[in-house]
Amino acid sequence: MEFSTTRLEQIAKLLAEEVKEQLAEKQGINEMEQMLRKLVKEAAGLGLRRAIEQGEERYAGKDVACHCGEQAKFVSKREAVLWTVFGKVNYRRRYYLCAECHQGQSPLDQKYGIVPGQVTQTLSSLLGVLGVEVAFEEASQLAERFLLFQVSDNTVRKQTEGYGSAQAQAEKEWIEKAEDEKALQVRERSMECRSGRIYASIAGAHVPLQHEWRELKTLCWYKVEKIGAAASQKHHRPLIGEQSHLQANDMKCH
Ligand SMILES: [Zn+2]
Structure with a gap:
């Protein structure tokens, strides 16, 4: 992915200004590095909020289709929360209600595949990997060191279980594929010389x-x-x- 060099320069300049202001004369490389990590994380969280919210421009002032076939009308803007690799991200989006079937919806959540209050896939897979490797308590401490925000043991446990079932699903598909006669023949040919574990x-x-x-x-x-x-x-x-x-x-x- 190529980013705009001009924008990157602007971001870098702003980051450097903040470091200069906050650290004044106490600057050492460790302090600068630590501060930039936190700053980038905070800024990315705010950036994500803006990126999500700007996707809503196209819905402004319009009714949206409800699955029952009627139109759902705009009610209000509502706050929602999402857990990401940048920590907790709050955002606001338009909420619509159908007068016919009383189903509510937020088209923005659907558009981006967001489940409000949940953990994003990226964070979930990171926590899942940690939870598989070490005990949940240790995983939660490691997550905090790397991600710079607190993640409870229970969140790690939940994501690890999710990660485990995703793995199980992948293995199930692999087994089904392996059982497929054609796939099996191809596999047998490629494994002629091998048997047992090496x-x-x-x-x-x-x-x-x-x-x-x-x-x-x-x-x-x-x-x-x-x-x-x-x-x-x-x-x-x-x-x-x-x-x-x-x-x-x-x-x-x-
Ligand atoms: Zn409806």
């Missing part, structure tokens, strides 16, 4: 070359198979984390 391990060591130290990496591909009870008894007391019932074979190192 593991990889990577090790690095620093070695001195003529003028410098370089990291030499060894990559090893292998398969894992279970070994019989008799064989595993040969091991002495198992170490923590040791999987003595498994052994690697078919190793290929590079």
Whole structure:
């Protein structure tokens, strides 16, 4: 995406002015960086509000179609809230009511796919990824560090569940696709030489070359198979984390 250089320059100039005014003589790179992060986040939230609201110009003064076939009439401008990667964004949009079926609607929300009071898809997927990787409480703390606003454990939990069901849906579609005969044949052909899971391990060591130290990496591909009870008894007391019932074979190192 190419942005207008002139506008970017204007934004940059305004940001620099704010930094100069706020920090005065206390300027160090850390303070400047921290302040700019917060400033950009706040400005983006306000920018998003304006961007949403400017989409409403086309509805001004008009009735809108209701799904029942009648026309819904403008009632008032109403405030709504949206949770985004820039934090909470408040915006106002026109609310319409149908006298026939009493259904209310805000065409702007429909136009942009906004569900008022909810979390946007972008924020939702970020929280979902965090929630899958670490405990909800830790995810909420990490989110605050990265996004600069508070996200509750419960929000992380909710988005992670949503993210999980989206993943499950993707897997379901993949399975359905795999079950499709034609797709299966194509897949079988591409997998002729492979069976079972292949593991990889990577090790690095620093070695001195003529003028410098370089990291030499060894990559090893292998398969894992279970070994019989008799064989595993040969091991002495198992170490923590040791999987003595498994052994690697078919190793290929590079
Ligand atoms: Zn209606």
